[in-house]
Amino acid sequence: AQTVTQSQPEMSVQEAETVTLSCTYDTSESNYYLFWYKQPPSRQMILVIRQEAYKQQNATENRFSVNFQKAAKSFSLKISDSQLGDTAMYFCAFMKQPQGGSEKLVFGKGTKLTVNP
Amino acid sequence: NAGVMQNPRHLVRRRGQEARLRCSPMKGHSHVYWYRQLPEEGLKFMVYLQKENIIDESGMPKERFSAEFPKEGPSILRIQQVVRGDSAAYFCASSPMGHTQYFGPGTRLTVL
Numbered sequence: 001a002q003t004v005t006q007s008q009p010e011m012s013v014q015e016a017e018t019v020t021l022s023c024t025y026d027t028s029e030s031n032y033y034l035f036w037y038k039q040p041p042s043r044q045m046i047l048v049i050r051q052e053a054y055k056q057q058n059a060t061e062n063r064f065s066v067n068f069q070k071a072a073k074s075f076s077l078k079i080s081d082s083q084l085g086d087t088a089m090y091f092c093a094f095m096k097q098p099q100g101g102s103e104k105l106v107f108g109k110g111t112k113l114t115v116n117p
Numbered sequence: 118n119a120g121v122m123q124n125p126r127h128l129v130r131r132r133g134q135e136a137r138l139r140c141s142p143m144k145g146h147s148h149v150y151w152y153r154q155l156p157e158e159g160l161k162f163m164v165y166l167q168k169e170n171i172i173d174e175s176g177m178p179k180e181r182f183s184a185e186f187p188k189e190g191p192s193i194l195r196i197q198q199v200v201r202g203d204s205a206a207y208f209c210a211s212s213p214m215g216h217t218q219y220f221g222p223g224t225r226l227t228v229l
Contacts, residue, residue: 004159033216045160045208045220091159098216104150104173105210105218107159 002027006108021077023092031097040088121221136196142211149192154206
């Protein structure tokens with residue numbers, strides 16, 4: 001079974017600075033997907049970024065980028081130029097390569113990020 | 118393109134009553150997933166459905182919980198004879214074939 005570990009329950013950062021959230025996972029699969037989801041106080045789950053394991057290039061979405069280290073089974077999220085609206089819970093999630101259909105997401109316990117003015 | 122819709126957003130039930138949670142996937146999405154989030158926890162997978170079929174229910178409690186995704190209409194997560202431990206946020210997600218799942222706003226169930 002796959003597991004996802006987020007070792008930082010809480011983090012804080014000053015507005016406009018950069019912060020990195022950690023995520024490690026355990027799997028015997030060679031093909032899979034990794035995701036970061038954001039859950040602001042509204043509780044809505046919002047997709048931040050996605051990484052395919054077969055791609056060596058790290059995914060980037062505007063101010064959000066990942067550092068994917070497949071051998072180390074590490075998938076960290078970097079937020080640049082932090083904004084107050086980035087305050088949220090951030091969840092790392094793993095999905096096996098779908099075989100014909102789809103697969104469930106396995107989530108970590110989350111990191112609560114606070115951006116301070 | 119409307120997102121994943123869930124209703125009700127908040128549901129209060131007394132112990133022993135039934136709870137029905139509804140989810141309408143995004144247009145064009147044929148895969149629906151239900152997840153449960155307990156306070157201060159991440160989301161836990163419950164069930165994965167396609168139209169008229171349950172594909173994976175490995176995360177569903179064996180008793181009192183059921184799910185369906187009929188040919189017409191929304192997916193329904195049904196909890197019979199609710200207990201206080203069922204209080205949680207229940208999220209539905211949908212996807213097209215495989216890969217990225219998009220989440221609804223969730224239903225917060227409170228059992229008194």
